[in-house]
Amino acid sequence: MSPDSMLVFVTSDKGGTGRSVTSCNIAYRLYLRGMDVAYVDFDFGSPTAGALFEIGHAERGIAEGHGLHSYLLGDIGEPRRLTVGRETDRPQLRRDAPGARQLVLLPGDAGGGEFGCDDAMIERGTTLLADLLTVFDVVIVDLSAGRSVALEIALRATASRMLRHRAHRWLVFHRWTRQHVLAAGGLIHGPHGLLNAAAHWDHNPDELLASTRCVRTAVAASDRTRTTDHPPQAAWLKEQANALRELAIANGIGAAMVLGQTPIEPMLQWREQLILDADVNARLANPATVEAYTDLARRLTDSATWDVD
Numbered sequence: 001m002s003p004d005s006m007l008v009f010v011t012s013d014k015g016g017t018g019r020s021v022t023s024c025n026i027a028y029r030l031y032l033r034g035m036d037v038a039y040v041d042f043d044f045g046s047p048t049a050g051a052l053f054e055i056g057h058a059e060r061g062i063a064e065g066h067g068l069h070s071y072l073l074g075d076i077g078e079p080r081r082l083t084v085g086r087e088t089d090r091p092q093l094r095r096d097a098p099g100a101r102q103l104v105l106l107p108g109d110a111g112g113g114e115f116g117c118d119d120a121m122i123e124r125g126t127t128l129l130a131d132l133l134t135v136f137d138v139v140i141v142d143l144s145a146g147r148s149v150a151l152e153i154a155l156r157a158t159a160s161r162m163l164r165h166r167a168h169r170w171l172v173f174h175r176w177t178r179q180h181v182l183a184a185g186g187l188i189h190g191p192h193g194l195l196n197a198a199a200h201w202d203h204n205p206d207e208l209l210a211s212t213r214c215v216r217t218a219v220a221a222s223d224r225t226r227t228t229d230h231p232p233q234a235a236w237l238k239e240q241a242n243a244l245r246e247l248a249i250a251n252g253i254g255a256a257m258v259l260g261q262t263p264i265e266p267m268l269q270w271r272e273q274l275i276l277d278a279d280v281n282a283r284l285a286n287p288a289t290v291e292a293y294t295d296l297a298r299r300l301t302d303s304a305t306w307d308v309d
């Protein structure tokens with residue numbers, strides 16, 4: 001563990017934004033960069049992070065009674081940690097395991113669903129995150145979409161005496177379309193958004209905003225060379241790209257708020273998974289996709305990205 005280990009909460013307003021796939025890939029890139037990384041599946045309504053790491057026995061959560069649901073509900077003292085390099089069904093991912101470092105998934109329970117939240121649960125959530133910070137350099141927590149119990153646990157845990165001095169970052173994922181830009185802006189700045197919820201739970205909203213960045217996912221190219229055969233289409237795409245940029249600025253999620261973006265990746269249009277260097281070498285995945293994940297991982301852990309601390 002490094003002294004500046006950090007919590008990273010990943011969220012989105014809408015579902016299907018690419019939040020889980022992108023953050024799993026960021027986790028994997030951080031691990032390849034020599035960090036100990038935990039991926040914590042707080043998507044209680046749909047605990048499917050095991051599928052992204054291709055851990056067959058935890059594809060829809062781990063056997064009931066062993067996962068995060070059971071831990072947070074107070075049924076067990078510790079949730080199960082799965083070492084990805086050991087548990088995955090993907091041979092290349094097993095081979096990538098460099099040994100000294102760990103990439104670990106904390107899955108939810110198979111059959112687990114959403115639940116209500118009480119003080120005891122907040123305490124258990126806080127203790128869990130504090131424990132993970134003693135072992136891992138980066139702890140990525142998938143909070144699911146929208147305003148959830150997971151979000152409340154995250155906000156109250158990071159406001160607690162135990163965690164309020166630890167670095168915590170917030171990533172808001174969205175597609176690069178009008179509806180998604182409006183939704184992501186609302187999730188951060190809206191009346192029921194992150195900043196107001198943070199203020200309610202004793203955070204300083206300015207500090208929280210400085211710890212928040214957006215990730216634009218599966219962004220289509222607006223300057224495709226093939227569109228030069230269709231000048232009206234090329235002009236329309238350019239116009240829309242400019243309009244979107246302006247909409248993002250008007251909704252408080254302009255360039256200064258952006259950690260990075262990912263291009264459309266054909267492999268991910270067909271299948272949710274980690275993109276390995278082997279996929280690029282086999283010409284299955286686009287190099288630009290791996291570059292985007294590597295860049296997101298680098299910027300996330302670069303102190304120059306954050307003007308807090």
Ligand SMILES: Nc1ncnc2c1ncn2[C@@H]1O[C@H](COP(=O)(O)OP(=O)(O)OP(=O)(O)O)[C@@H](O)[C@H]1O
Pocket residue numbers: 012014015016017018019020021022043144145173217218219262263264265266268269270271272273
């Ligand atoms: N760069 C990309 N290019 C193409 N497809 C992508 C890209 N990133 C993610 N996807 C695909 O988008 C879909 C939604 O992604 P994902 O499941 O990660 O979203 P999510 O926000 O976690 O959704 P949910 O709210 O349901 O948990 C998946 O099929 C995924 O493979």
Ligand SMILES: [Mg+2]
Pocket residue numbers: 019020021043
């Ligand atoms: Mg998801």
